[in-house]
Amino acid sequence: MSQYYEHYRKSSIGLALIDSLDELIQSGHINPQLAMRVLAQFDMSIAEAFGSSRVRNRVNFKAHLDNYRSLDDVWTFVLSNPTFRFEHDSVTAEKVKIVACKARVPGET
Amino acid sequence: MANSNVTAVYRFVIDDVITNVRRDFEDMGVDETIMHELQRSWETKIAQSRVASFQAPEPVAAVEVYPFEESGYEQPPGASTSAAAPVSALGSATSTYSTPPLASYNYRVEQTPAANLANVAPSTLTGDNSNVGRPQAHVPPRASNPGAGKNISLPGGGRNGTTNSSNPPQTDGAADMAELEFMSTAELDAYVEKRFREAREAETEVTFTLTLSDRAARKAKRDGLEGFAIGQVDGEEDDDDDTGLGSDLDDSDGDMDDESDNVVLCQYDKVSRTKSKWKCVLKDGIMLINGRDYLFHKANGDFEW
Known part of the structure; x- marks a missing residue:
């Protein structure tokens, strides 16, 4: 199980799932153990979604780097005024935080 | 739109998760209606977050009854005792559980326990291997105290970490917060x-x-x-x-x-720096930018420090 990253749980879709699970735990319909199982499955399903080339697009972005950190193979960047250029359009923002785990080399666990 | 594929990918993830946890729900003796409720609630929250053009599931008519069949379980003789017995205590606690915010899902516990029993009894009594009532050694004692799960926060428990779990029900009057x-x-x-x-x-x-x-x-x-x-x-x-x-x-x-509200969650292939210029090659990203979600397969970033 540990070969799947858990940080995608902090995405919108992951947080929505956590909220839903929390509600079911609090109302007594499921136990935390089952919720963990669902989240572990979520990690796998996200990996599968990316791995099965459902997501193909590229992004280029430029930004000013305000802060950075690298710890245990996790890079964190805080950027200001990033511009993300997609294929057809671009998006700008004031600030963005990037949390990047080390990409797994195929075959390595 | 740059995020047009988000909806399809989220659809895939939801379906994939639900398909693959079905067995876990069975193993823990949790009724399938709960699993569907999880899916519905999850989809609703995504739709409401407006991060993608995600359709909220059809609101279920308020009259629909979710019979909590597990509250009528009977343990087959000799089965492990932990699975279902205490659940009936839950009945009153859950009877008016309503999900925020799309209004008015009133879960009603069947008024007549006998009706539930009728649904469940055949499979349990004949001892076939349907999930209900199957002895499960690892099923933990189900919430004999309905509040038992409240203080457990999930790992990665969201931006507000412990906030959810430290949100006890309001007992001191007007629930304006809840509103x-x-x-x-x-x-x-x-x-x-x-x-x-x-x-x-x-x-x-x-x-x-x-x-x-x-x-x-x-x-x-x-x-x-x-x-x-x-x-x-x-x-x-x-x-x-x-x-x-x-x-x-x-x-x-x-x-x-x-x-900041804008977050990119991804993996990196390479991060390099020459003087104040940084370059990084990223992959498999979920980005939340200005309230919209975007996905990328590959990304190249150039930063100046």
Whole structure:
């Protein structure tokens, strides 16, 4: 199980799932153990979604780097005024935080 | 639209998760209706977050009854005792459980236990291997105390980390907080806007406090109130946010945890620096930018420090 990253749980879709699970735990319909199982499955399903080339697009972005950190193979960047250029359009923002785990080399666990 | 594939990918993830946890629900003796409720609730939340053009599931008619069949379980003789017995105690606790915010899902426990029994009894009594009542050694004692699960927070428990679990039910009167929480985002927008307008007219400093959960407050902000600082009333900004990545990222140096709403979660292939120029090659990213989600397969970033 540990070969799947858990940080995608902090995405919108992951947080929505956590909220839903929390509600079911609090109302007594499921136990935390089952919720963990669902989240572990979520990690796998996200990996599968990316791995099965459902997501193909590229992004280029430029930004000013305000802060950075690298710890245990996790890079964190805080950027200001990033511009993300997609294929057809671009998006700008004031600030963005990037949390990047080390990409797994195929075959390595 | 750059995020047009988000909906399809999210659809895939939801379906894949639900398909693959079915067995876990069975193994734990949790009824399938709960699993469907999880899916419905999850989809609703995504739709409401407006991060993608995601359709909310059809609201179920309020009259629909979710019979909590497990409350009528009978253990087959000799089965492990932990699975279902205490659940009937849950009946009253769950009977008016309503999900926020899309209104009026009233879960009703069947009034006549006999009816439930009728549904369940054949499979359990004949001892076939249907999931209900199957002895499961590892099923933990199900909430004989319905509050048992309340203090457990999930790993990576969201931006507000422990907030959810430390939100005990309000017992001291008017539940204005709950009202806000259960407002739809549209209502919330209207409410907040009205409050700001009032404050402006009165030319007072805008210091009203919204007793929203941190998450809801962010959502409100994202939905068009950027620029207004919403007063935080629930203590310190949560530096101890549990990121689910292990403790490493949590050891704050405050600047890093300068929470912005825009977040990119991804993996890196390469990060390099020459003097003040940084380059990084990223992959498999989920980005939340200005309230919209975007996905990427590959990304190249150029930063200047």
